[in-house]
Amino acid sequence: MSNRVKFSSGTKWEPIVGYSRAIRIGNVVHVSGTTATNQEGTIVGVGSFEAQTVQILKNIQRALESVGSKLEDVVRTRIYITDMNHWEEVGKVHGTIFKEIRPATSMIEVRRLITPDILLEIEAEAIVT
Numbered sequence: 328m329s330n331r332v333k334f335s336s337g338t339k340w341e342p343i344v345g346y347s348r349a350i351r352i353g354n355v356v357h358v359s360g361t362t363a364t365n366q367e368g369t370i371v372g373v374g375s376f377e378a379q380t381v382q383i384l385k386n387i388q389r390a391l392e393s394v395g396s397k398l399e400d401v402v403r404t405r406i407y408i409t410d411m412n413h414w415e416e417v418g419k420v421h422g423t424i425f426k427e428i429r430p431a432t433s434m435i436e437v438r439r440l441i442t443p444d445i446l447l448e449i450e451a452e453a454i455v456t
Contacts, residue, residue: 334393336386338368349390351455356396358451360407361386362440370444376413380420383449391453398424400453404432408447411436417447 333347341347349358363371363379364386372378388398404425408417414434421432430451440448 332394334390336390338364349394351394351396354455356391356394356400356453356455358387358390358453360448360450361390362445362448370442373444376408376410376416376446377420379446380417380449383447384420384424387449387451391451396453396455399428400455401425401428401430401451402454403430403452405450406432406434406447407437407440407449408434409437409439410446413446
């Protein structure tokens with residue numbers, strides 16, 4: 328497809344699993360489940376739901392911008408959290424970033440993610456206007 332734009336975060340897993348961090352087709356952008364890793368692939372904020380949420384949303388913003396989108400274009404987020412007792416910490420950070428944008432969202436507790444140090448993962452969908 329000629330209008331398919333992909334963004335890779337450069338992790339070793341993308342080619343192995345066969346996915347892109349973000350993909351844009353036309354004016355629609357999908358951002359894969361994103362974790363709290365820095366540019367080197369190291370987990371940021373181990374043990375802190377708040378710190379991990381901040382890093383994840385920075386990573387999502389970078390992915391969006393790489394395909395010509397921005398946080399203001401986000402229409403949906405999905406939050407996968409390993410301990411719902413920490414929903415408010417995550418929710419407050421999400422709310423700070425999205426307080427004016429107000430995308431549809433879900434927060435779902437999951438038993439575990441790829442490693443115990445990863446406390447949550449967030450997906451995003453955007454429509455570029």
